[in-house]
Amino acid sequence: MNGGTYDCIVIGAGHNGLVCAAYLARAGKSVLVLEAAGQVGGAAVTREFTPGFKVSACAHLLHLMPADIVSELNLAGHGLKLASRGLSTTALRESQSPFTLDAAGLSAVSIRDAAGFQAYTAQMRKFAAVLMSALDAPPPRLGTNELKDKLSLLRLGWKLRKLGRRDMRELLRIGGMNVYDLLEEHFETAELKGALGLDATLGTNYGPRTPGTVLSLLYRMACEGAAHNEITAAQGGMGAVCEALAASARAAGAHIRVNATVSRIVVESDRATGVVLAGDEHIRARTIISSADPKSTLLGLLGTRHLDTGFVRSVRHLRGKGLTAKLHLALKELPAFRGVSTQQLRGRLLIAPSLDHIERAYNHSKYGEYSSEPVLEISVPSIDDATLAPTGSHVLSAIVQYAPYDLKGGWDAARQKFLDIAVRRIETFAPGLSTSVLASELVTPVDIERDFKISGGHWHHAEFAFDQFFMVRPVPGAAQYATPLPGLFLCGAGSHPGGGVTGLPGRNAARRIIGMN
């Protein structure tokens, strides 16, 4: 069955696939986006988990997408409305009042930390801005002798040098450190260190003592900086962001098909020339771009026989087993967290009482167990977004760590137990919560793998680590979006710079493809 011919086919309508498609279409390419699910969004989708209650399936706050992507693709003009802006981050404490992570909130806890927090934030944001210059462009290749690659490295070097001698030294000193040691140098309040440490480890296979956690924190802060350091929530959840991206892509001329599962990538004369859908429809294109994770794309849709053994080995060894679960609660009424104001409740609530607490929670996951006292990022998006829950009732959305993909005994037997543990943990801070629960859902990495076709169920598709970062993300030989097979590109979170609802891999890939023609 012949499904036509396009310049570009984008596999997967997650945020990165849609961003890539939108930029390609704006550059004049004929673009077809193929999405296996019934709606766009991929893992950045809003789902009804129980009748009347909807929630973002994975990431639930919009704070990482660079403002220039939002404006260039005119997402506001394509239906994106923010339900809330300028959201705060509040650290919950077991026996004391919670505090918000800002100067006012901290001064009630520790004058020293209040002052230190400002200096720390300013410096880290400066460092993050340097990192950003490496994140928003295709990474250079070493040893190519190409001007483009040399310029790209020069640009990064120049940004580093411009920091000045003292800051440059400091960035080089802390760049490879773990966040535990860094935060110990700066702060005294356990919950503050816990909150910042949680930021560094959210969505990763890391505890605060893992080397590379300063880099993962800087990565997060770099994206936040590009998003003007404002935490927002989209009206209608994360799915609405993708609806707007899809509308923007369509307006630029891209076609988007849902319920269109790609079963394989077609190779002719050593070139990717199209895809075959489940149902045998064959669609041709000069360029195939996959926003699926590298393993699914290369080992699954393409197949090892079109690749070299060494490359296949690198892809197979790509680390990307998720440890992050998502808890969704349908609540009869607004939850009451002890000492938390309504204003604080509208933002992020963190349960990470100390760095050691996070590290202990992480320890379990190393041995295939879930945390007995998980750490959480909680949001109650229905406060500002009436589309998510019936009037008067609410939705609680929480990122829960750690929930290893490779759980001993499997998730079927453990899902309810871990869900109960997570609810009980929240209830410690919000007494009576469980009596308000109408329905609940725990989305484990295994569920993420199944529902969103992300091999390993990792939010970032591939672990964010020094050896899977920048010029070697996801693996050498595919780190500049082009795979070894001519005509086949990657544009998902597994590619540079990484995961989070940023759209950066999608835009970088589109730039690379446009730049090649």
Next chain:
Amino acid sequence: MVDAVSSLTHFKQPLLKTPFHERARELSQVDSFIPWAGYTTVDVFTTADQEYFAIRNATTLFDLTPMVKYRITGVDAESYLNRLVTRDIGKLKQDRVMYCVWCNDAGHIIDDGTVFRLGRQEFRLCTAQRQIDWLLESAVGFDVELSEVTEQIAALAVQGPTSCATLKAFGLQGIELIKPFETRHFTVEGMNIMASRTGFTGDLGYELWMDPQHAEQIWDRLMQAGNSRGIRAIGSQALNIARIEAGFLSPNVDFVSSEHTIRLGRDRSPLELGLSWLVDFNKGHFNGRRALLQEQRRGLARQLVGLDIDGNKPAVNSLLYLDKAGNREIGSVTSAIWSPTCKRNIALAMVEAPYFRLGTSLWTEIYLNRELVWERRMVQARVVEKPFFAPARRRATPPADC
């Protein structure tokens, strides 16, 4: 897959004895044994020259049991091997053998060896070095089963102008009809033997593959059958002279496996080794194809060539120069001998572009140790065609006296 690894035992004993070891021990006059792929094997039985002349004038037995053998079966066996090696395995018919090389992603040779097609979905891969890791990694995504069968198969090379007659007398009726790179199964007194018309001498010759428990009996019967035809057991040294004359490459001598090189630029591609005839760019994807195409477009940086060198002093390990003064180095010798049959001073050498062209004249720096005094000679040499020795009898079917 895991079985393919856990069944290996070669590493448990420092050096294994081949099933022919006791016979070799009896015939060894100089007690010269060397390790080869985990086995102790004969380097020289009597003298290398004597054994070499038997290769070119009579029949020789060479124990090649240590040759590493892999059994590859399954519905994807053919496509698996096609992705692994650079030649088109689709063209390999049943009961035929192909000489092949295989490369890493960069198009650099991991090893060379032979692929036997034993059935539609059954192959044997014979290699100089163990590489189960690469073979298993290459099997990802293919429905194949892989196992090493080195210890389960004894192998004996029967090479030389009278080898066919010897084997016929031994009882392989019809051996004279099998063509180069063909295999055939025989039964002699209840013992199953597979014969292939293959070898490493560039001469008329065969290789016999058998159950190790029949090894000694077959050796003895061969010695009897070849008695009047000058049969002689040979070691590695004699074989090395013959293989250089035939222009065959020896791993770790003429190239180092790209899995083992440490220094940059020491890997070799099949194009550089003069084996472009083994690379089939039209068969579909194979390991290293994209890199090799790029190398072909860019042009070769160096190539392995044959040298004909003045004088009679082998240019062992010589550096090569463009000028007699030795100012401009352009390569080095990998293998060198005085060829007793060609009566030429020959060598295999890696030479920089563009000096590998046929007919190029260059200088070799030869060091001679004369009663502990080293002398240096700059000797002129020319790039010549390989092989140096290729008698018509190596291909004649049936061979002359059969």
